[in-house]
Amino acid sequence: MADESVEKVAAPVTEKGEYEEFCEKVNAISSPLASRKLAKKVYKLIKKASKKRENLRQGLADVYKAVRHNETGIVILAAGFGLGNVTPIDIYSHIPALCESKDIPYVFTPSREHLGLAAGHKRPSILLLIKKSDEYGELFDEVRKTIEELPPPQ
Template sequence: MGRKSEVALDETMDTTVNGEAEPVTDKDAYEEQCALANEIASPMANRKLAKKVYKLIKKASGVKTAVRFGIADVSKGLRKNEKGIVVLAGNVTPIDIYSHIPAFCEDKGVPYVYTPSRESLGLAAGFRRSIIILLIRPNAEYQELYDELFETCNLLVPNTKEN
Protein backbone atom coordinates (compact mmCIF):
# COMPACT_ATOMS: atom_id res chain seq x y z
CA MET A 1 0.00 0.00 0.00
CA GLY A 2 2.96 2.28 -0.26
CA ARG A 3 3.61 4.87 -2.89
CA LYS A 4 4.82 3.72 -6.23
CA SER A 5 8.12 5.19 -7.18
CA GLU A 6 7.86 7.63 -10.04
CA VAL A 7 10.29 7.27 -12.87
CA ALA A 8 11.52 10.60 -14.16
CA LEU A 9 11.46 10.91 -17.92
CA ASP A 10 14.72 11.90 -19.48
CA GLU A 11 14.34 15.31 -21.16
CA THR A 12 16.95 14.43 -23.75
CA MET A 13 15.18 11.29 -24.92
CA ASP A 14 15.34 10.62 -28.66
CA THR A 15 11.86 11.22 -30.09
CA THR A 16 12.62 10.51 -33.74
CA VAL A 17 10.62 7.91 -35.57
CA ASN A 18 12.36 4.62 -36.19
CA GLY A 19 13.21 4.22 -39.84
CA GLU A 20 14.43 6.43 -42.61
CA ALA A 21 13.95 10.16 -42.92
CA GLU A 22 14.72 10.20 -46.63
CA PRO A 23 13.52 8.00 -49.50
CA VAL A 24 15.86 5.10 -50.25
CA THR A 25 17.86 5.50 -53.46
CA ASP A 26 21.11 3.64 -52.74
CA LYS A 27 21.74 0.84 -55.21
CA ASP A 28 21.26 -2.34 -53.16
CA ALA A 29 18.23 -1.18 -51.19
CA TYR A 30 16.62 0.21 -54.35
CA GLU A 31 17.04 -3.12 -56.16
CA GLU A 32 15.48 -4.92 -53.18
CA GLN A 33 12.48 -2.60 -53.31
CA CYS A 34 12.13 -3.10 -57.08
CA ALA A 35 12.05 -6.86 -56.54
CA LEU A 36 9.04 -6.42 -54.22
CA ALA A 37 7.03 -4.42 -56.78
CA ASN A 38 3.81 -5.88 -58.18
CA GLU A 39 3.20 -7.20 -61.70
CA ILE A 40 1.62 -4.10 -63.23
CA ALA A 41 4.33 -1.69 -62.04
CA SER A 42 5.59 -0.66 -65.47
CA PRO A 43 7.24 1.69 -66.42
CA MET A 44 9.31 1.53 -63.24
CA ALA A 45 11.58 4.51 -62.65
CA ASN A 46 15.24 3.62 -62.56
CA ARG A 47 17.28 4.70 -59.54
CA LYS A 48 18.41 8.00 -61.05
CA LEU A 49 14.90 8.93 -62.23
CA ALA A 50 13.39 7.95 -58.88
CA LYS A 51 15.80 10.29 -57.13
CA LYS A 52 14.61 13.15 -59.38
CA VAL A 53 10.97 12.19 -58.79
CA TYR A 54 11.48 12.25 -55.02
CA LYS A 55 13.20 15.63 -55.32
CA LEU A 56 10.27 17.02 -57.33
CA ILE A 57 7.77 15.64 -54.82
CA LYS A 58 9.68 17.27 -51.98
CA LYS A 59 9.65 20.65 -53.74
CA ALA A 60 6.02 20.34 -54.85
CA SER A 61 4.72 19.33 -51.43
CA GLY A 62 5.88 22.70 -50.11
CA VAL A 63 3.41 24.45 -52.44
CA LYS A 64 -0.14 24.22 -51.11
CA THR A 65 -2.14 23.29 -54.23
CA ALA A 66 0.59 21.62 -56.29
CA VAL A 67 0.08 17.98 -55.29
CA ARG A 68 -2.99 15.73 -55.05
CA PHE A 69 -2.62 12.70 -52.77
CA GLY A 70 -4.64 9.48 -52.84
CA ILE A 71 -6.72 7.60 -55.37
CA ALA A 72 -9.93 9.58 -54.94
CA ASP A 73 -8.22 12.97 -55.19
CA VAL A 74 -6.04 11.98 -58.16
CA SER A 75 -9.03 10.47 -59.99
CA LYS A 76 -10.99 13.67 -59.39
CA GLY A 77 -8.11 15.72 -60.78
CA LEU A 78 -7.84 13.53 -63.87
CA ARG A 79 -11.60 13.74 -64.47
CA LYS A 80 -11.28 17.54 -64.33
CA ASN A 81 -8.53 17.32 -67.00
CA GLU A 82 -5.77 18.61 -64.72
CA LYS A 83 -2.34 18.23 -66.26
CA GLY A 84 0.61 16.89 -64.37
CA ILE A 85 2.66 13.80 -63.66
CA VAL A 86 1.10 10.83 -61.86
CA VAL A 87 3.47 8.93 -59.57
CA LEU A 88 2.36 5.48 -58.41
CA ALA A 89 3.90 3.17 -55.82
CA GLY A 90 4.93 -0.23 -57.09
CA ASN A 91 4.45 -2.26 -53.90
CA VAL A 92 0.69 -1.83 -53.44
CA THR A 93 -1.44 -4.88 -52.69
CA PRO A 94 -4.08 -5.69 -53.78
CA ILE A 95 -3.35 -4.21 -57.18
CA ASP A 96 -7.06 -3.85 -57.92
CA ILE A 97 -6.99 -0.69 -55.82
CA TYR A 98 -5.28 1.33 -58.53
CA SER A 99 -5.05 -0.89 -61.60
CA HIS A 100 -7.42 1.41 -63.55
CA ILE A 101 -5.25 4.52 -63.13
CA PRO A 102 -2.62 3.86 -65.88
CA ALA A 103 -5.33 3.39 -68.53
CA PHE A 104 -7.11 6.49 -67.24
CA CYS A 105 -3.85 8.46 -67.50
CA GLU A 106 -3.27 7.26 -71.07
CA ASP A 107 -6.81 8.30 -72.05
CA LYS A 108 -6.29 11.76 -70.55
CA GLY A 109 -2.76 12.18 -71.94
CA VAL A 110 -1.11 12.43 -68.53
CA PRO A 111 2.31 10.76 -68.13
CA TYR A 112 2.78 8.36 -65.23
CA VAL A 113 5.66 6.52 -63.62
CA TYR A 114 6.01 3.90 -60.89
CA THR A 115 8.42 4.08 -57.98
CA PRO A 116 9.19 0.91 -56.03
CA SER A 117 8.01 1.93 -52.56
CA ARG A 118 4.93 3.65 -51.17
CA GLU A 119 6.84 4.41 -47.97
CA SER A 120 9.44 6.36 -49.97
CA LEU A 121 6.66 8.38 -51.65
CA GLY A 122 5.32 9.31 -48.23
CA LEU A 123 8.75 10.29 -46.95
CA ALA A 124 9.43 12.41 -50.04
CA ALA A 125 6.14 14.25 -49.51
CA GLY A 126 6.99 14.88 -45.87
CA PHE A 127 4.54 12.42 -44.31
CA ARG A 128 5.15 9.56 -41.92
CA ARG A 129 2.39 7.60 -43.65
CA SER A 130 2.79 5.84 -46.96
CA ILE A 131 1.27 7.24 -50.17
CA ILE A 132 0.26 4.97 -53.04
CA ILE A 133 -0.48 7.59 -55.71
CA LEU A 134 -0.05 11.30 -56.26
CA LEU A 135 -0.50 13.87 -59.02
CA ILE A 136 2.12 16.61 -59.32
CA ARG A 137 0.79 19.70 -61.06
CA PRO A 138 3.06 22.26 -62.76
CA ASN A 139 4.13 25.33 -60.78
CA ALA A 140 6.61 28.15 -61.37
CA GLU A 141 8.68 27.28 -58.27
CA TYR A 142 9.91 23.97 -59.69
CA GLN A 143 9.06 24.33 -63.39
CA GLU A 144 12.49 23.34 -64.75
CA LEU A 145 12.63 20.02 -62.88
CA TYR A 146 8.95 19.39 -63.68
CA ASP A 147 9.52 19.92 -67.43
CA GLU A 148 12.52 17.56 -67.40
CA LEU A 149 10.55 14.81 -65.65
CA PHE A 150 7.49 15.41 -67.83
CA GLU A 151 9.55 14.77 -70.98
CA THR A 152 11.23 11.70 -69.47
CA CYS A 153 7.90 10.21 -68.37
CA ASN A 154 6.42 10.87 -71.82
CA LEU A 155 9.29 8.86 -73.32
CA LEU A 156 8.62 6.00 -70.89
CA VAL A 157 4.93 5.84 -71.84
CA PRO A 158 4.77 6.56 -75.58
CA ASN A 159 0.99 6.05 -75.74
CA THR A 160 0.16 9.25 -73.87
CA LYS A 161 -1.14 12.17 -75.88
CA GLU A 162 0.86 15.36 -76.22
CA ASN A 163 -0.22 18.23 -73.97
Protein backbone atom coordinates in the same frame (compact mmCIF):
# COMPACT_ATOMS: atom_id res chain seq x y z
CA MET B 1 13.56 23.53 -24.77
CA ALA B 2 12.73 21.71 -28.00
CA ASP B 3 9.84 19.28 -28.18
CA GLU B 4 11.47 15.86 -28.39
CA SER B 5 8.23 14.11 -29.40
CA VAL B 6 8.29 15.73 -32.84
CA GLU B 7 10.23 13.52 -35.23
CA LYS B 8 11.99 14.76 -38.32
CA VAL B 9 10.70 12.94 -41.42
CA ALA B 10 13.63 11.33 -43.20
CA ALA B 11 14.26 11.70 -46.92
CA PRO B 12 13.81 8.65 -49.14
CA VAL B 13 17.31 7.26 -49.62
CA THR B 14 18.31 3.92 -51.10
CA GLU B 15 21.60 2.40 -52.06
CA LYS B 16 21.94 1.00 -55.57
CA GLY B 17 21.66 -2.64 -54.47
CA GLU B 18 18.71 -1.87 -52.23
CA TYR B 19 16.87 -0.08 -55.06
CA GLU B 20 17.41 -3.03 -57.39
CA GLU B 21 16.06 -5.34 -54.68
CA PHE B 22 12.94 -3.16 -54.39
CA CYS B 23 12.48 -3.32 -58.17
CA GLU B 24 12.48 -7.13 -58.11
CA LYS B 25 9.51 -7.15 -55.72
CA VAL B 26 7.09 -4.86 -57.57
CA ASN B 27 3.58 -5.88 -58.60
CA ALA B 28 2.56 -7.10 -62.07
CA ILE B 29 1.21 -3.83 -63.49
CA SER B 30 4.25 -1.71 -62.58
CA SER B 31 5.23 -0.46 -66.00
CA PRO B 32 6.90 1.91 -66.73
CA LEU B 33 9.07 1.60 -63.64
CA ALA B 34 11.37 4.51 -62.79
CA SER B 35 15.11 3.91 -62.82
CA ARG B 36 16.99 4.78 -59.63
CA LYS B 37 18.17 8.06 -61.19
CA LEU B 38 14.65 9.02 -62.32
CA ALA B 39 13.14 8.02 -58.97
CA LYS B 40 15.62 10.30 -57.21
CA LYS B 41 14.51 13.22 -59.41
CA VAL B 42 10.84 12.32 -58.86
CA TYR B 43 11.32 12.32 -55.07
CA LYS B 44 13.07 15.70 -55.30
CA LEU B 45 10.18 17.07 -57.39
CA ILE B 46 7.61 15.72 -54.90
CA LYS B 47 9.49 17.34 -52.03
CA LYS B 48 9.44 20.72 -53.80
CA ALA B 49 5.77 20.38 -54.81
CA SER B 50 4.68 19.42 -51.28
CA LYS B 51 5.64 22.86 -49.95
CA LYS B 52 2.33 24.22 -51.31
CA ARG B 53 -0.83 22.18 -50.96
CA GLU B 54 -2.25 23.23 -54.35
CA ASN B 55 0.74 21.77 -56.23
CA LEU B 56 0.29 18.18 -55.08
CA ARG B 57 -2.72 15.86 -55.06
CA GLN B 58 -2.34 12.87 -52.75
CA GLY B 59 -4.25 9.65 -52.35
CA LEU B 60 -6.41 7.59 -54.63
CA ALA B 61 -9.67 9.53 -54.35
CA ASP B 62 -8.08 12.97 -54.69
CA VAL B 63 -5.89 12.03 -57.68
CA TYR B 64 -8.73 10.17 -59.41
CA LYS B 65 -11.03 13.16 -59.02
CA ALA B 66 -8.34 15.59 -60.24
CA VAL B 67 -7.57 13.52 -63.35
CA ARG B 68 -11.29 13.13 -64.14
CA HIS B 69 -11.65 16.92 -63.89
CA ASN B 70 -8.82 17.41 -66.42
CA GLU B 71 -6.12 18.65 -64.05
CA THR B 72 -2.74 18.15 -65.66
CA GLY B 73 0.61 17.14 -64.27
CA ILE B 74 2.56 13.95 -63.64
CA VAL B 75 1.08 10.94 -61.85
CA ILE B 76 3.40 8.91 -59.60
CA LEU B 77 2.24 5.46 -58.49
CA ALA B 78 3.80 3.14 -55.91
CA ALA B 79 4.61 -0.28 -57.32
CA GLY B 80 4.43 -1.86 -53.89
CA PHE B 81 7.14 -3.39 -51.76
CA GLY B 82 7.41 -5.25 -48.49
CA LEU B 83 5.01 -4.43 -45.68
CA GLY B 84 3.63 -1.42 -47.55
CA ASN B 85 2.73 -3.42 -50.63
CA VAL B 86 -0.24 -2.09 -52.55
CA THR B 87 -2.69 -4.97 -52.30
CA PRO B 88 -4.96 -5.71 -53.90
CA ILE B 89 -3.64 -3.99 -57.02
CA ASP B 90 -7.24 -3.63 -58.18
CA ILE B 91 -7.38 -0.59 -55.89
CA TYR B 92 -5.50 1.48 -58.44
CA SER B 93 -5.11 -0.69 -61.54
CA HIS B 94 -7.46 1.60 -63.52
CA ILE B 95 -5.31 4.72 -63.00
CA PRO B 96 -2.72 4.05 -65.76
CA ALA B 97 -5.49 3.60 -68.37
CA LEU B 98 -7.19 6.79 -67.15
CA CYS B 99 -3.88 8.68 -67.41
CA GLU B 100 -3.31 7.39 -70.94
CA SER B 101 -6.79 8.48 -72.02
CA LYS B 102 -6.15 11.98 -70.61
CA ASP B 103 -2.55 12.19 -71.97
CA ILE B 104 -1.07 12.51 -68.49
CA PRO B 105 2.39 10.96 -68.08
CA TYR B 106 2.74 8.45 -65.25
CA VAL B 107 5.48 6.34 -63.74
CA PHE B 108 5.78 3.73 -61.00
CA THR B 109 8.32 3.89 -58.19
CA PRO B 110 9.13 0.74 -56.21
CA SER B 111 8.29 1.96 -52.70
CA ARG B 112 5.14 3.57 -51.31
CA GLU B 113 7.04 4.41 -48.13
CA HIS B 114 9.44 6.57 -50.16
CA LEU B 115 6.54 8.39 -51.84
CA GLY B 116 5.13 9.24 -48.42
CA LEU B 117 8.50 10.40 -47.11
CA ALA B 118 9.12 12.57 -50.18
CA ALA B 119 5.74 14.25 -49.63
CA GLY B 120 6.70 14.94 -46.02
CA HIS B 121 4.53 12.30 -44.34
CA LYS B 122 5.34 9.48 -41.98
CA ARG B 123 2.65 7.37 -43.67
CA PRO B 124 3.09 5.60 -47.02
CA SER B 125 1.40 6.95 -50.14
CA ILE B 126 0.29 4.94 -53.19
CA LEU B 127 -0.56 7.72 -55.61
CA LEU B 128 0.40 11.36 -56.23
CA LEU B 129 -0.36 13.97 -58.90
CA ILE B 130 2.25 16.69 -59.22
CA LYS B 131 1.06 19.89 -60.88
CA LYS B 132 3.44 22.29 -62.60
CA SER B 133 4.54 25.43 -60.78
CA ASP B 134 6.99 28.23 -61.58
CA GLU B 135 8.97 27.35 -58.44
CA TYR B 136 10.17 24.03 -59.88
CA GLY B 137 9.13 24.28 -63.55
CA GLU B 138 12.53 23.30 -64.96
CA LEU B 139 12.74 20.11 -62.86
CA PHE B 140 9.08 19.33 -63.67
CA ASP B 141 9.73 19.63 -67.42
CA GLU B 142 12.86 17.47 -67.16
CA VAL B 143 11.05 14.72 -65.25
CA ARG B 144 8.03 14.87 -67.58
CA LYS B 145 10.25 14.56 -70.66
CA THR B 146 12.12 11.59 -69.15
CA ILE B 147 8.85 9.83 -68.28
CA GLU B 148 7.45 10.40 -71.77
CA GLU B 149 10.61 8.83 -73.25
CA LEU B 150 10.20 5.62 -71.23
CA PRO B 151 9.04 2.58 -73.21
CA PRO B 152 5.25 2.12 -73.11
CA PRO B 153 3.79 -0.62 -70.92
CA GLN B 154 3.48 -4.06 -72.48
